[in-house]
Amino acid sequence: MAIFDSLRIGFGEDAHRLAQGRPLVLGGVAIANAERGAVAHSDGDALLHALSDALLSALALGDIGQHFPDTSPEWKDLDSTVILRHVLDLVSQRDFTPVNVAVTVTLDRPKLGASRAEIAERVAQLLRLTSDRVGVTFKTSEGLAPDHVQARATVLLARSAP
Ligand SMILES: Nc1ccn([C@@H]2O[C@H](COP(=O)(O)O)[C@@H](O)[C@H]2O)c(=O)n1
Numbered sequence: 001m002a003i004f005d006s007l008r009i010g011f012g013e014d015a016h017r018l019a020q021g022r023p024l025v026l027g028g029v030a031i032a033n034a035e036r037g038a039v040a041h042s043d044g045d046a047l048l049h050a051l052s053d054a055l056l057s058a059l060a061l062g063d064i065g066q067h068f069p070d071t072s073p074e075w076k077d078l079d080s081t082v083i084l085r086h087v088l089d090l091v092s093q094r095d096f097t098p099v100n101v102a103v104t105v106t107l108d109r110p111k112l113g114a115s116r117a118e119i120a121e122r123v124a125q126l127l128r129l130t131s132d133r134v135g136v137t138f139k140t141s142e143g144l145a146p147d148h149v150q151a152r153a154t155v156l157l158a159r160s161a162p
């Protein structure tokens, strides 16, 4: 089989407005020292939303808004790990598996460095990868976008069956 039949690359991104009284969840990890969290229909986990969209895009399967419409009460306050698990099932049904992922979170405050290892471990666990295959980058917006959290993700998939 040609190499281009066995590999796929995907990209996803997401953004949510920040507000007080909301939790800040990134990669399935609650960020304890956040003064504000993501305004969203779900738990607002921008990292898992971007990652899930990246996985879908690699196989041209649309986006998470199609699979989990934000107009549906069923998905209100949804734990975003449910989205990722569903997307991983779709990927697996097509005989693909993640090889590695790279995620970037843009957020001015709080600093997230202390949570990097926990986020990488949690995402790796969800993807059934080792954490050395989960790159986690944090950026500030340099004050240009202090009221939102943004995430971007790239994934590489490989065919898991001949
Ligand atoms: N929420 C964030 C944002 C950034 N960091 C770390 O700060 C360093 C500098 O970021 P710049 O955007 O100014 O280049 C970099 O090492 C980031 O990892 C962070 O921990 N939390």
Ligand SMILES: C[C@@]1(CO)OP(=O)(O)OP(=O)(O)OC[C@H]1O
Pocket: 014, 015, 039, 040, 041, 042, 043, 044, 049, 064, 065, 066, 068, 069, 070, 071, 075, 076, 077, 078
């Ligand atoms: C996750 C869903 C569904 O609860 O809602 P949000 O949390 O608002 O997230 P978004 O990234 O805007 O789009 C996907 C949605 O359909």
